[in-house]
Amino acid sequence: DEPGTELAVVSLPSYACQRHTPLLHHNTVLIDALSILAENAELSENEGRGVAFRRAGALLKSLPQEIRRVEQLRGQPCLGDHSLRVIKEVLEDGVCCEVETTKESRQFKAMKALTGIFGVGAKTADRWFREGIHTPSDLQRSGHNLNRAQRAGVQYYDDLNQPVRKAEADAIGLIVEKAVSEVLPGAKITLIGGFRRGKETGHDVDFLITHPEEGREEGLMAKVVSWLEAQGFLLYHKTTRNSYLESKDGPARPPSNMDRFERCFSIFRLSTENERRITQTISAQSTLLHSRTEPSPQTNDQAREESSMLSQCSGSRSWMAVRVDMVVSPYSQFAFALLGWTGSKLFERELRRWAVHERAMTLSSHTLYDSTKRQYLRANSEEEIFALLGLEYIPPCGRNA
Ligand code: GTP
Ligand code: MN
Ligand code: MN
Structure with a gap:
């Protein structure tokens, strides 16, 4: 044994909010194994089990060193029998049987592929799976009636399953910033979600918008969305208004964990040309806000046509579809x-x-x-x-x- 591998790690506090969990950690193989089981539990709508595996994984992410023997974990919180069994097996055999079986299972693969469609949750995917639908192509052939979100999800499936890079997030940030400053001067946007935590890629880009004068933010989302739409930046959007003020059950207890801000789930049409220019602009330390070089307006129908044409002759794409979430908050709740x-x-x-x-x-x-x-x-x-x-x-x- 290498020296040091038997050293016990100081026992960590049990709530993830009591410790630092960095992006880069020392136990990737173990965490990947636990993540598969967490994902499978979530896709099977077994939330409790999913959370247990996620907590175990998060504990490992917080450890300052690589674990070589399961004994090194003695005294650590968050590790249930099942998680410890998985960890032990991976450490001893290199792989865990249950994880490998899960990864290879038709159900897991199908559920991942189907929930990878924007607008499709575990319930819907499970129903389709039972009908023999395993892939987005099966779904298209099935002739099922899809809602608007799901239609967009199928249409932009490939793009939306590509990780969004930081440069693309920044490019979209400048577009949203421009939109916000056009419709309400003084409003501020903040990049939130994974990119704020330092991630280099994400499944979407998240923004929080507010205005320092309380009340000025009311109705802001609709205006931002109209501006973006008129400029041809939106392939899809669904805006939900603020239901916070109307609630009767008290602000601290919203139904489930959903909040009640004005928000918009959207799919942006990000011109790759535009992104390059914007990235150059950022590095030149100037801002796009005062330039007059917006991309030419384009309607959704034109974009759609272009999308289907481009999917036939890929390689020459001039734009891509990117998921963007926007939330508006009153300043007092920022x-x-x-x-x-x-x-x-x-x-x-x-x-x-x-x-x-x-x-x-x-x-x-x-x-x-x-x-x-x-x-x-x-x-x-x-x-x-x-x-x-x-x-x-x-x-x-x-x-x-
Ligand atoms: P990637 O997008 O995959 O990089 O990860 P992410 O951490 O950014 O995840 P996501 O965009 O799904 O969510 C960002 C944050 O917003 C997470 O902390 C979620 O908990 C939070 N979030 C997402 N949806 C809701 C919601 O409906 N209500 C509230 N309150 N928070 C939400
Ligand atoms: Mn995100
Ligand atoms: Mn999001």
Whole structure:
């Protein structure tokens, strides 16, 4: 044995929000194995089991060294019998039987392919799988009636299953910034989600929009979307209005974990030419905001036609479809929205679990409610929210649980 491999690792705290979880870690093979089982549980709508595997994986991501023997994990939280069995098998045999069987199973492959279609969740995918539909092509041949989101999902399937790169996220950021400044001067946009945590690729790009004068942000999403649409930037969008003010059950308890901000799920048409130019513009330290070089407007129908033509003669693509999420928050809730939309999903879940179980508080993307004091707690920054929760501040790059 190499020296040092038997050293016990100091036992880590059990909530992911109590520790740093970096993007790059030392136990990739083990984490990949656990992620497959987590994904399979999620696709089978076994949420509890999925979370257990995710927590185990996140614990391994936080460890400062590579694990060589399962004994090194003695005393660590978050590792249930099942996860430990998987870890032991991978360490001893290089692979875990259950993981390999899962990866190769027709059901897992089909469920992954079908839920890879934008607008298709586990329930729908499972129904289709039982009807013998295993791939997007099967689905197209089946003649099923698809909703608008799913039609876009099938149409842009290949593009949307390509990872979005940081440069593309930045290019879209400048477009959204331009849109926002055109329709409401003074409004601010922030890149959130995985890119804020330092990821180099993502499945989409997420933005939070606000205005320093409370109330000015009302109705902003519709205007931003109209502007983007008129410029030919949108291939698909679905805007949901703010339902926060109308709710009767109190702001700290939204139904499930969905929040009630004005938001838009969209698919952008990002011109690759445009991206190159914008990237050059960024590196030249100037801004696109005052330039007069927008791409020529194009209607959705034209874009669609072009898409189907291009899919036949690929290689000469001048644009690509990119998933973009936009959320508008009132300024007074900005810190909560920022914290709630930066992720990761597991980190968010752990924050809420910590709040309830360890502090008798309810955390949402809008507010923090203290059940003991029976009052809402205000915060102007993420740092303040961590402090109110009695947690050490974890910066976005440490939230990759
Ligand atoms: P990639 O996009 O795959 O790179 O990862 P990501 O972490 O950016 O994931 P995603 O875009 O799915 O979500 C970003 C963050 O927004 C996550 O922390 C989610 O928890 C959060 N989020 C997504 N949908 C909702 C929602 O409906 N309500 C709330 N409150 N948060 C959401
Ligand atoms: Mn994202
Ligand atoms: Mn998103």
